[in-house]
Amino acid sequence: MAALEISKATRRIASTYPSLVLFQLARFFLVLATEMQAVAVGWQVYEITKRPLDLGLVGLAQFLPGIFLFLVSGHAADRYPRRTLLVLCYCGFTLCSGSLLFLTLRGLHSVYPIFAVTVLLGVVRSFNGPVSRAFLPQLVSGKDFQTAVAWYSIFIQSAVILGPSLGGLVYAAFRGPAAVYTLSFIAAALGAMSTVAIKAQSNPRLGEPMSWKTMLAGFHYIRSERLILGSISLDLFAVLLGGAVALLPVYAREILKTGPWGLGILRSAPAAGAATMAALIAHKPLGHRTGSTMLWCVAGFGAATIVFGLSRSLTISLIALLLVGATDMVSVIVRQLFIQVSTPDEMRGRVNAVDMIFVGASNELGQFESGLTAHWFGIVPAVVLGGLGTLAVTALWSWYFPELRKTEKLHSPAP
Template sequence: MAESGNSSRAGRVAFTHPDFALYELARFFIVAALEMQSVAIGWQVYEITKRPLDLGLVGLAQFLPGIILFLVSGHAADRFDRRNLLITCYAGFSVCSGLLLSAYLRGMHAVYPIYIVVVLIGVVRSFNGPVSRALLPQLVSEEHFPNAVAWNSSVNQSATILGPAIGGLVYALSKGPSAVYTISMVSAVGAIVSTLQIKSQAKPRPREQLSLKTVLAGLHYIRKQKIILGSISLDLFAVLLGGAVALLPVYAREILRTGPWGLGLLRSAPGIGAGGMAILLAHRPLRSRVGATMLWCVAGFGVFTILFGISRSLVLSMLALLFVGATDMVSVIIRGTLVQVATPDEMRGRVNAVDMIFVGASNEVGQFESGLTAQWFGTVPAVVLGGIGTLVVTALWAWSFPELRRVNQLTFPDN
């Protein structure tokens, strides 16, 4: 019993750092807010236009600002106080929720006001991503960092589970998006309050002058680190091709024939699988063959995407999405730990900004790709072809990046 208790405490060791606990509370609030809001935006847009392509355009509108601003946002994360930048980002998310609420209450039911706000959300996200990820290693000791990464992923996925479910339920009960946008706005304020209490003891960082060389340093660093390049590019192309989340409103409405509540359940299913896997890895961390494990899990992601694509049952679809989330989470934790432990603190903002572009491309551009292929070939063929593409990419990366395949453990260089 004592050994069991010690093991349980060891699995939660990151939470012995108070700043980490506050960071995760804020993270839960903001991710839940954005996920609730995403369900409302997707359903609202599809009700207005009835076109899958417009769901893809929502993802593209969020991603394009990141492409334009990622070099600036990464440099800002390395130059300025990361906690204060994070608070500013959370305030920006709250304002965007307020704008969506205002547009709906004023009777502006056209699509273009939604797209304008989605672009603004993309601008805020371009700073939020690298800043929040670069701040995380400052909040825990090095030996507790892998545990912090696993719990950070678990908290994110818990919010991803609850956010869409609450968003879909609230949308259905209130017969519109106004209540969802209100809750999202208040949740962002909660994230601000929590982050204000963080007392991070950041190590002094050199104030590099803004120049093309310093701005591009993250790109150059990743290009030289083949293991990092292989892991984040694998995630980019696998999820870019295999992402089916953008088409969930179509599946919920036309294929599975459920309402907003069904959409909320479908959106939550990947988060349930991912959250469960993250908790499992927090208590039973990967100790060997992490590179090969990552490749096998990405292949599994493709297989379960295909299964979801051909399913006509809500239960089977949710099970497939649950395993999609679980296999993806293994890749997320391995990649996230590799990037952080292999990067000096003074460059983490820039390197994470580049990594976030890869993540954003796989998610937001993946949404656009899914919407476009669904418009051309139909919804089911688009998802199935995407899953097949993921399997092909995994095989190519296993051959092209042998260094990634041979990675055995996730440790800091000094270890």
């Protein structure tokens, strides 16, 4: 019965907002392309150098452009037509996949050309993120916005689950990365074509000249809106402290004794939990006590992290990781709703750019924090301490940001 109702809701959204469907398909193709590509890049780089450090440098090469460009990208998202920027970004992703394919077919004996392409990929990502998030409210009315965000998350999580598996299988079947880059190129191109077909309502925005004042406006706005500041900073510290996923290879090999197949299942579990929770929210949107729900779910994220850290059973570990993904998805959806509902359209690009840099920093620094505490205290204590830290942060934020705890219901996005 629930599945039937979800199907009806899907048909209603699809028939009412065809441009939203095109946007979701474009995002699915893009995430599928980048996830497949990431697997191929990782294997190819390690085959060339045999140095784990270079794998870290690949991630760094993609992350650093966002640090330097997020002020510019957020300002661009608020000044120029967002659909046009999205098309350019998708063409940029397609160019990156095509470049990797071209370099591979020519024969690669050095990783530096791959690093150059990943830097370009990081530049494109730094613009695509805030533009995509700011563009979504232009595709759907306020009454269906929460459902649209949930389906948006389902599409992304589905691609996150499928992409790495498909990329690894294709890499193994064709004995090299060329076939993976070909599929990534095709998927990114399909995403670009879907974006071209989108027809979005145009909200007139003032073309503010680029200056330090306008570029930093996102920071100033977040600081003045305690609801947004509280939700973003809560997610930052929760992910920073609860980054158990970074230690999954060690758990799979040393603690759960499962090998590579077990690692693959463990890595897929959080995304599966997130996709399931997003589907449930799409079927039954969050109602009253939204802020308290977010706080309880962040606390649940910390508790599930502790259970995973103490587990010696693959089944219990998988259940814990499913709960990690599910509770995190509630936090992600609520945070995005807080941002989109409370932020005027002319500020959404800059505010989303700041949010994305916080999220990126928490993911990257969370991996570093997990590795560092594991080096100091051991694997299990590091994960358990991270979960306990998440619980402590949740309690502190509940007291220091009463706006989070007292928020009852979300309304339509700001015009």
